[in-house]
Amino acid sequence: MKKRYSIGIDLGGTKIMTGIVDSSGNIVGNPVRIPTGGGDKAEAIIARITGSVGSVLKDQDLRVEDVEGIGIGATGPLDIEKGLILECPQLPQMHFFPLRQTIQDHFRIPVLLNNDANCFAYGEALFGAAAGNENVLGFTLGTGLGCALIIGGKLINGSTGTAAEIWTSPYRSGIIEDYVSGMGVSGIYKSISGNFRSSRQIFDLAVLNDGDALQAWKEFGMHLAYPLAWSINLIDPQVVVLGGSITAAWSFFRDSMEENLRKWICPVPAKKTAVVLSKLGDYAGMIGAASLFINI
Numbered sequence: 001m002k003k004r005y006s007i008g009i010d011l012g013g014t015k016i017m018t019g020i021v022d023s024s025g026n027i028v029g030n031p032v033r034i035p036t037g038g039g040d041k042a043e044a045i046i047a048r049i050t051g052s053v054g055s056v057l058k059d060q061d062l063r064v065e066d067v068e069g070i071g072i073g074a075t076g077p078l079d080i081e082k083g084l085i086l087e088c089p090q091l092p093q094m095h096f097f098p099l100r101q102t103i104q105d106h107f108r109i110p111v112l113l114n115n116d117a118n119c120f121a122y123g124e125a126l127f128g129a130a131a132g133n134e135n136v137l138g139f140t141l142g143t144g145l146g147c148a149l150i151i152g153g154k155l156i157n158g159s160t161g162t163a164a165e166i167w168t169s170p171y172r173s174g175i176i177e178d179y180v181s182g183m184g185v186s187g188i189y190k191s192i193s194g195n196f197r198s199s200r201q202i203f204d205l206a207v208l209n210d211g212d213a214l215q216a217w218k219e220f221g222m223h224l225a226y227p228l229a230w231s232i233n234l235i236d237p238q239v240v241v242l243g244g245s246i247t248a249a250w251s252f253f254r255d256s257m258e259e260n261l262r263k264w265i266c267p268v269p270a271k272k273t274a275v276v277l278s279k280l281g282d283y284a285g286m287i288g289a290a291s292l293f294i295n296i
Contacts, residue, residue: 004022004023004068004293005020005021005022005023005028005062005066005067005068006020006021006023006067006068006069006070006071006290006291006292006293007019007020007021007053007056007057007067007069007070007071007290008020008021008070008071008072008073008119008285008286008287008288008289008290008291009049009052009053009070009071009072009073009286009289010073010116010119010285010286010289011036011049011072011073011074011075011116012036012038012074012075012090012116013036013038013075013088013089013090013091014035014036014038014090015033015034015035015036016032016033016034016035016036016048016049016052017031017032017033017282017283017285017286018031018032018033018049018052018053018055018056018286019031019032019056019283019286019287019290020056020057020060020062020067020290021286021287021290021291023294024127025123025126025127025287025291027283027286027287028060029056029059029060030056030059031056031283031286032052032055032056034048034052035048036048036091038090038091038092039092039093040093041093042093042094042097045091045094046102046103046106049103050103050106050107053070053107064107064108064109065109067109068109068110068293069109069110069111069112069293070103070104070107070109070110070111070112071111071112071113071114071119071288071289071290071291071292071293072099072100072103072111072112072113072114072289073114073115073116073118073119073120073285073286073288073289074099074113074114074115074116075088075090075091075115075116076088076115076116077115077162077165078113078114078115078161079161080113080114080115080157080161081161082098082100083098083099083100083101083111083113084096084097084098084099084100085097085099099113100112100113110293112289112292112293114155114157114289114292115146115148115161116140116146116285117138117139117140117146117147117148117164118138118148118155118157118164118288119284119285119286119288119289119291119292120138120140120146120148120243120278120284120285120288121136121137121138121148121149121150121155121241121288122138122148122150122155122288122291122292123280123283123284123285123286123287123288123289123291124136124138124241124243124278124279124280124284124288125138125150125153125241126287126288126291126294127280127287127291128241128278128279128280128284128287129239129241129276129277129278129279129280130150130238130239130241130276133237133238133239134150134151134152134153134238135150135151135152135235135236135237135238135239136149136150136237136238136239136240136241137149137150137228137231137232137235137237137239137240137241138150138240138241138242138243139227139228139240139241139242139243139244140242140243140244141180141181141224141242141243141244141245141246141247142181142182142244142245142246143181143182143183143245144167144177144181144182145166145167145176145177145180145181145227146167146244147164147165147166147167147227147231148164149163149164149231149235150237151235155292164231166227166230166231167181169227169230171223171226176223176226176227179220179223180220180223180224180226180227181246182198182199182245182246183199184220184223185199185202185216185217185220185246185249186198186199186202188216188219188220188223189202189212189213189216192212192215192216192219193212193216197213199245199246199249200245202216202217202249203217203248203249203252206249206252213252214252217249217252217253217256218252218253218255218256219256220249220253220256221252221253221254221255221256221257221258221260222256222257222260224253224257225256225257225259225260225261225264226260226264228240228257228261228275229260229261229264229265232261232265232269232273233264233265233266233269236266236269236273237273238272238273238274239273239274239275239276240273240274240275240276241276241277241278242275242276242277242278243277243278243281243284247277247278250277257275258275261275
């Protein structure tokens, strides 16, 4: 039986990751990773996207007609139903841009669009750290906070395409993303030490056993436990998968997160619900985007 292929595109403000994925979730050939140039005009970014698709097809001596479709996981906010990028701060010259239709018109094959956190979670639920589970919660911890729901094996978009967008939920004097994000780590560290450092620098300091950095990550873990608890108590997932650049510091915030989380969720999931790291790594969003053609 001939394998089915789809192309997945992970479109962020800093990078475009494009690859061919088969129906078993395997990457075929060599994915292409290029800078997005997020502040550039839409035409330039579209040219990079279409060029990356051409590159991965050429690498495998395939034609565009040989793939089932193109799935795009994009930074948002998005109008998933209409295929639009809305007022996206990371792509300021693509506001209200018809991304899905533009790519579809160019290649003349089906194109599906969803947000990057949803594609991350979908990839992990189908082929990664949560494979074999039907109810999955995904969190992306990076520049911002992303969240996604898989229930009954289906990706949940919600009535307006914004299901699980908990980043803007009120928390303390602001919103939860103020604390659970890269900038959140920086803010926590500054409140402890009086100095500003990037989350990467705070990670490097923690590796060197710096007390302020270690305390910052401990407090980050406590803050992370809040949105995890809200979400677990709401949907009762079998598995929670964490991804994104911040998870490099997992060993520094895991214990604090677990200690607080387990006392704030219902007794049965407190004993059963696993919180694990991404298995697919940087390719999770791309694989999930390509897999949008599964279960449709």
